[in-house]
Amino acid sequence: MLSEFQEKLCENHPWDFSDLRAVFFNCTLKRSPKRSHTEGLMKVSQEILEKNGVEVDVIRAVDRDIATGVYPDMTEYGWESDEWPQIFEKVRASNIVVIGTPIWLGERSSVCSRVIERLYAMSAELNEEGQYAYYGRVGGCVVTGNEDGVKHCATSILYSLQHLGFVIPPQADCGWVGEIGPGPSYLDEDSGGPQNEFTQRNTTFMTWNLMHLARMLKDAGGIPAHGNQRSLWDAGCHEGHVNPEHR
Amino acid sequence: MLSEFQEKLCENHPWDFSDLRAVFFNCTLKRSPKRSHTEGLMKVSQEILEKNGVEVDVIRAVDRDIATGVYPDMTEYGWESDEWPQIFEKVRASNIVVIGTPIWLGERSSVCSRVIERLYAMSAELNEEGQYAYYGRVGGCVVTGNEDGVKHCATSILYSLQHLGFVIPPQADCGWVGEIGPGPSYLDEDSGGPQNEFTQRNTTFMTWNLMHLARMLKDAGGIPAHGNQRSLWDAGCHEGHVNPEHR
Amino acid sequence: MLSEFQEKLCENHPWDFSDLRAVFFNCTLKRSPKRSHTEGLMKVSQEILEKNGVEVDVIRAVDRDIATGVYPDMTEYGWESDEWPQIFEKVRASNIVVIGTPIWLGERSSVCSRVIERLYAMSAELNEEGQYAYYGRVGGCVVTGNEDGVKHCATSILYSLQHLGFVIPPQADCGWVGEIGPGPSYLDEDSGGPQNEFTQRNTTFMTWNLMHLARMLKDAGGIPAHGNQRSLWDAGCHEGHVNPEHR
Amino acid sequence: MLSEFQEKLCENHPWDFSDLRAVFFNCTLKRSPKRSHTEGLMKVSQEILEKNGVEVDVIRAVDRDIATGVYPDMTEYGWESDEWPQIFEKVRASNIVVIGTPIWLGERSSVCSRVIERLYAMSAELNEEGQYAYYGRVGGCVVTGNEDGVKHCATSILYSLQHLGFVIPPQADCGWVGEIGPGPSYLDEDSGGPQNEFTQRNTTFMTWNLMHLARMLKDAGGIPAHGNQRSLWDAGCHEGHVNPEHR
Numbered sequence: 001m002l003s004e005f006q007e008k009l010c011e012n013h014p015w016d017f018s019d020l021r022a023v024f025f026n027c028t029l030k031r032s033p034k035r036s037h038t039e040g041l042m043k044v045s046q047e048i049l050e051k052n053g054v055e056v057d058v059i060r061a062v063d064r065d066i067a068t069g070v071y072p073d074m075t076e077y078g079w080e081s082d083e084w085p086q087i088f089e090k091v092r093a094s095n096i097v098v099i100g101t102p103i104w105l106g107e108r109s110s111v112c113s114r115v116i117e118r119l120y121a122m123s124a125e126l127n128e129e130g131q132y133a134y135y136g137r138v139g140g141c142v143v144t145g146n147e148d149g150v151k152h153c154a155t156s157i158l159y160s161l162q163h164l165g166f167v168i169p170p171q172a173d174c175g176w177v178g179e180i181g182p183g184p185s186y187l188d189e190d191s192g193g194p195q196n197e198f199t200q201r202n203t204t205f206m207t208w209n210l211m212h213l214a215r216m217l218k219d220a221g222g223i224p225a226h227g228n229q230r231s232l233w234d235a236g237c238h239e240g241h242v243n244p245e246h247r
Numbered sequence: 248m249l250s251e252f253q254e255k256l257c258e259n260h261p262w263d264f265s266d267l268r269a270v271f272f273n274c275t276l277k278r279s280p281k282r283s284h285t286e287g288l289m290k291v292s293q294e295i296l297e298k299n300g301v302e303v304d305v306i307r308a309v310d311r312d313i314a315t316g317v318y319p320d321m322t323e324y325g326w327e328s329d330e331w332p333q334i335f336e337k338v339r340a341s342n343i344v345v346i347g348t349p350i351w352l353g354e355r356s357s358v359c360s361r362v363i364e365r366l367y368a369m370s371a372e373l374n375e376e377g378q379y380a381y382y383g384r385v386g387g388c389v390v391t392g393n394e395d396g397v398k399h400c401a402t403s404i405l406y407s408l409q410h411l412g413f414v415i416p417p418q419a420d421c422g423w424v425g426e427i428g429p430g431p432s433y434l435d436e437d438s439g440g441p442q443n444e445f446t447q448r449n450t451t452f453m454t455w456n457l458m459h460l461a462r463m464l465k466d467a468g469g470i471p472a473h474g475n476q477r478s479l480w481d482a483g484c485h486e487g488h489v490n491p492e493h494r
Numbered sequence: 495m496l497s498e499f500q501e502k503l504c505e506n507h508p509w510d511f512s513d514l515r516a517v518f519f520n521c522t523l524k525r526s527p528k529r530s531h532t533e534g535l536m537k538v539s540q541e542i543l544e545k546n547g548v549e550v551d552v553i554r555a556v557d558r559d560i561a562t563g564v565y566p567d568m569t570e571y572g573w574e575s576d577e578w579p580q581i582f583e584k585v586r587a588s589n590i591v592v593i594g595t596p597i598w599l600g601e602r603s604s605v606c607s608r609v610i611e612r613l614y615a616m617s618a619e620l621n622e623e624g625q626y627a628y629y630g631r632v633g634g635c636v637v638t639g640n641e642d643g644v645k646h647c648a649t650s651i652l653y654s655l656q657h658l659g660f661v662i663p664p665q666a667d668c669g670w671v672g673e674i675g676p677g678p679s680y681l682d683e684d685s686g687g688p689q690n691e692f693t694q695r696n697t698t699f700m701t702w703n704l705m706h707l708a709r710m711l712k713d714a715g716g717i718p719a720h721g722n723q724r725s726l727w728d729a730g731c732h733e734g735h736v737n738p739e740h741r
Numbered sequence: 742m743l744s745e746f747q748e749k750l751c752e753n754h755p756w757d758f759s760d761l762r763a764v765f766f767n768c769t770l771k772r773s774p775k776r777s778h779t780e781g782l783m784k785v786s787q788e789i790l791e792k793n794g795v796e797v798d799v800i801r802a803v804d805r806d807i808a809t810g811v812y813p814d815m816t817e818y819g820w821e822s823d824e825w826p827q828i829f830e831k832v833r834a835s836n837i838v839v840i841g842t843p844i845w846l847g848e849r850s851s852v853c854s855r856v857i858e859r860l861y862a863m864s865a866e867l868n869e870e871g872q873y874a875y876y877g878r879v880g881g882c883v884v885t886g887n888e889d890g891v892k893h894c895a896t897s898i899l900y901s902l903q904h905l906g907f908v909i910p911p912q913a914d915c916g917w918v919g920e921i922g923p924g925p926s927y928l929d930e931d932s933g934g935p936q937n938e939f940t941q942r943n944t945t946f947m948t949w950n951l952m953h954l955a956r957m958l959k960d961a962g963g964i965p966a967h968g969n970q971r972s973l974w975d976a977g978c979h980e981g982h983v984n985p986e987h988r
Contacts, residue, residue: 030571105611111604152893178921208474216467351858649900653900664875703964721946
């Protein structure tokens, strides 16, 4: 799957990433065992991570019983079952989160939106420092389709991740689409996707930048806790903010 | 301008940010000396940076002669004049770039798009390590309007910045809009903007996260140069990639 | 629910809309009987339609068993059940389709995306003239949240509808959000939503424009069938297009 | 430029469109006489219109002195000159408006945003019926790039047009992009754009649908004036709306 050059990059370097963990959400609309083109491109990133000793959990969201909603556990809101709380434990244990989505009518998939809604559901959680729970993690995305929309889908996914507290490294989006109009998808024979230099380069750079930033953040013990602590802000406002209603 | 709490945050901490530089692009459509509401909110961030010793250059783009196009110097492409090359020197010298925009019909301003097009024009430049020139810098954004669209505008600005090579810290977007429909703008009396807790908190957290990440990146000498070097990739592909056309 | 002025508009006019039918998709994430704010605003539009004799079907998508995917009937693709084929019969019988969505993290809901994916699934169908099946229908949207994102969500919904073949009348989007930051939702006491002039005016104008355009299209027997027939295009291309591969 | 089939469509039909007028805004960033790929695709639509007797004005916005801002005449706001007021007379005289844009970093061009800001500047104007001035017109768009973003750009352009009062016919967007990554642009030799069936079909369908809807609207004397009159709404609200502040 990796080119010689991609392989070589994994072999000769002084960094140790083997204590890092990653979660990959594949948000294809197709249930297993149908072939997922998004998985096809995500695997390039996954393989680079694994060759560097990073432990990668892949969650094919449509195969899982993830309830719809914006609460941590939807069984408390009328849903009979909800696998999200267990899935979220993987996120909690991770340093890197990558969201992969196909493009439908120019937009990220409904499954992708559902996953992001559930990530958002956990955003009230704070870490020990009183920062939002996702602080200290890095995020990226992978987008595939057969005609158009990689940047637009990446735009909304990366925005969501940074808004929730993830760091977005440089060039943290990658993807593949062919010429506009119906045509082969990434894994189809002769799609040209696996040979596309732009796609492979972006996927490689994203993956390395995810590792580098995750390394820096982990070594630093996360984002320094000052000026960004929700707990202190809430307390502080009651003392000193210009808003008279809050004094 | 800053609340007591925002002030206090600037006073008690162990970090030294005084070697950092920031560029703020205010992309209002209004020329000086008309009042810019976007400037009004950007100043909160600016003041936090300055209280921490960061040197901040503010560029009100509509006042400057920035030509339209996607080349480094548009005088080579039929434009009589172009201040962009000088302006870009500020960006080159900076660690932090913040783009501020008003919202018109739900979108970032045309001036904002022009600035981003010119930032993009420089993206072929590489640093000494062969990484894209913007590597090692951090980016954020400030959005104001009177009714709706902060997240959408932030989405496209932050996407552009990360795609060009900036790191996006957690919660690097902030903004203010009032209730939907016509109404007061940020600096108008009784807008509620300067007193809005959500707006002030996000502006504060963004600014601190920009400083923290810029600090980490500067101390680390930028993003580690491995797996993300355009120069090596281009060379490497000719030796070993799976694309037969490149062997 | 309607103001005196909104009521009066329904009483004094020469048009007969009583042969028209509408389908309203409420794409809230909340299952019945939880209160849906999106439903709250949709009802204004619904009531105007009903007072004009239009038959309105309301589909609260999250209450229904709508499978995930892009095929007409997902039971043929590994899903145990799928109510979409019956639901689609309502769309087929309608002249007007309105999609309502809440905003989560600045985006339309995952349920909204799922409904649009399934509408898209039917887009290969052609009518008797060889036009796409949705031709001759009109579409609009209603968006509610508590802080920001009406225009962005409307943008993607209306794009989808026109791309599928719907006509979009003037000002076919309406919505409500309060000041940025957490706050009351549309139906909450003191939200100000039901009293917001901008929201009520846009909702009213959208609804009347949907009726006017649906009337025109129905009276004209749909969009004239020339220059837009998929069946003829496919046939025609094989005879005369410039693409040599198609001759 | 047109295929035999596209030509034939213009020859055999019973409609008369010769009293219609169209304005095409080409929002390329390149000044004349540089070749504009966006113009290349817009010409297909233009030629179909002209073969049907529609008078088409093409405005290459970057060649014109269009000031930045959101007022009807920016010379009243500190700009030395502003050609927009004259340009707007073309819009006022038109039945059809088409906006063409290139894609830069996934977004419509800054010139496109400037044109839309100026269209928006005129939106306070009302017609004789008290409807927004753009009522009775139809709008579409053409998007070209070399890699990705047609739908996203179309989305924001069509939204703006409908929000201003235009009717959006079915499938009123068309465009071309090649496979993701750097590559030939539409008019470049071997781009495949002029031969792309999807692109040519969408351009054709858009153009015919613009003519059909413009015909219907002109014959009907515009959108029926009831339920959508800004002037009456403003008057009506003071009598009967639920908002107590307006009684």
